Amino acid sequence: MVNNSIQENILELLSGISDPEIPVVSIIEMGMVRGVEFQENRPVVVITPTYSGCPAMHQIQDDIAAVLKSNGIDAEVKTRLSPPWTTDWMTEETKQKLKKYGIAPPIGFSKDLKMDLFSVIQKVNCPFCDSGETELKSEFGSTACKSYYHCNSCHQSFEYFKCH
Ligand SMILES: [Zn+2]
Numbered sequence: 679m680v681n682n683s684i685q686e687n688i689l690e691l692l693s694g695i696s697d698p699e700i701p702v703v704s705i706i707e708m709g710m711v712r713g714v715e716f717q718e719n720r721p722v723v724v725i726t727p728t729y730s731g732c733p734a735m736h737q738i739q740d741d742i743a744a745v746l747k748s749n750g751i752d753a754e755v756k757t758r759l760s761p762p763w764t765t766d767w768m769t770e771e772t773k774q775k776l777k778k779y780g781i782a783p784p785i786g787f788s789k790d791l792k793m794d795l796f797s798v799i800q801k802v803n804c805p806f807c808d809s810g811e812t813e814l815k816s817e818f819g820s821t822a823c824k825s826y827y828h829c830n831s832c833h834q835s836f837e838y839f840k841c842h
Pocket residue numbers: 804805806807808809829830831832833834
């Protein structure tokens with residue numbers, strides 16, 4: 679096989695691996711996979727964790743290696759922390775999937791919103807009813823990258839994936 683088709687094959691297999699926290703999107707859709715490189719003809723999958731220090735990251739690395747191996751591909755999986763992952767790497771389609779899943783997707787782009795992670799005053803629309811009548815309940819949700827909101831219109835609570 680030439681390297682190009684190995685690369686294609688690998689990316690296709692990776693698109694079947696879900697984000698450990700958000701099962702409806704793949705690690706590719708989250709923008710975690712930087713690419714496939716080759717070192718002396720051995721493929722090296724380069725990934726950037728969505729959050730450095732994410733405890734699930736080691737698990738993802740193992741999952742990727744295991745999936746590739748079971749498909750007969752011997753590849754190395756490398757983590758690259760620089761440049762750091764940003765919500766800008768999520769596609770619009772991915773954001774829509776988050777919303778359908780009940781997580782308000784990040785608003786805007788990190789390059790325009792440098793302070794968003796630290797800002798508590800972010801107007802977030804409810805992913806269920808699109809109402810703007812929402813209230814920040816907690817700056818940190820299930821992970822530090824999300825915050826908890828409550829919708830005063832449909833009375834459901836939801837998480838907002840902070841832009842960063
Ligand atoms: Zn609502």
